[in-house]
Amino acid sequence: MKLSALNPAGPERRPQLTRERVMAAAIELADREGIESISMRRLAQELGVEAMSLYTHVRSKNDLLDGMADAVISQVPVSAEGAGWKASLRQLSLAARGVMLRHPWAPRIVEAQATPGPAALQYVNGVLGILREGGFSITQTHHALHILGSRLLGFTQALFDDSGDLEPEAAAALASALGASHPYVVEMALAVTHGGALGRCDDDAEFEFALDFLLDGLARMQSG
Amino acid sequence: MKLSALNPAGPERRPQLTRERVMAAAIELADREGIESISMRRLAQELGVEAMSLYTHVRSKNDLLDGMADAVISQVPVSAEGAGWKASLRQLSLAARGVMLRHPWAPRIVEAQATPGPAALQYVNGVLGILREGGFSITQTHHALHILGSRLLGFTQALFDDSGDLEPEAAAALASALGASHPYVVEMALAVTHGGALGRCDDDAEFEFALDFLLDGLARMQSG
DNA sequence: GGACTAATGCGTACGCCGTAAAGATAAGGT
């Protein structure tokens, strides 16, 4: 059937598929339904197209995921000029964290990327520039990269996720089940829970604290 | 066909399948052929069994992966008594790194774990114990966990992988392709490469340096 | 207009995957 005959140059023709449109739809779908719901068929359906049509704009599913990762990274503003290396890195890292919080699936695929895409390269170049212009030697800059690690991209792999807020009964159950064998875990879990000594674990504040801890250490490393 | 009739209680009967044997075979297979080659059918074949048989000992593939992660963590010795918190943490972290280097696929699935398994709990309890016994307050211990992050498990997500050793021609190509737009990346890449100012990026040394940087910072935090 | 060319999208098919459901077999307790 000839659509164009029915709708000759009609304005309701769906727009051309492009790599950008594919990436945007994939990111939107991942935001809405989770990264696990990304499949070629599902994504194609989202675009009103058949699965194989995507392969005109994307080499493979891995290429799609790489593209998504790079597109997310490109959302982090890399500017932040003229504020000193410490403030610049701080702002950059927090901005990246904001982006990652909007795309919770992103860290996983960003770190799965084999080779950095254009946006990642641009980003790394920006970070390196801030440090070098800030007076860090090449060796110091190299160390700083390893020290800051993924925090520069706004995320951290914690040893375990302690941001959950236990119900009192769950806390009691945990205490009696693990209390004998894992006293320190129980102590920390209770402290982090709302009833405990600390407030509820505020991930944002904790991220910021750790970031400042690292930046202060780097400042000491540079001057010492 | 009745195997037992042909081989009544014969010693060449394959041993009973158990969760431990399944996990061990899965880890061995992942070490040998990569985590991507782990499928229920492939793993079953490795054990001389049909795919569905595995489900007697494993709830799902996710359960299998969780079990693998926990089994790997359990390989990290959690002892290290009586050496002071700094030396203990250092030793623990380096031991964990040794384990992860033997199972390069492990970090990915360890951090994908939704809830920590028994070995992970034990490990976290050990880390918390070292800090608390070392005189850290609960709050300080909490901060320390976030600061050390995944380094306690022996791995770090770098911003990008700089451990590759470029060939001279590749380095030249990179310099001319990116030199104008990404000068700092090129500078660092050349410095890290064998011909550069730094030696080849030694991941082990770099990990140790970053670890000591963090431990020193924590010592300052505790006393200051 | 008409014909050729290149790009784009579609239909079909193959061999994997995880796992539900039900049958077959073996081991142990009565």
Add this chain to the structure above:
DNA sequence: ACCTTATCTTTACGGCGTACGCATTAGTCC
């Protein structure tokens, strides 16, 4: 001997990534 229970196998379903070949379109030149 019989039955229970745990273990392993068979079969099957729906979904996956993607190779391959065809259909349609858009652009370009006569």
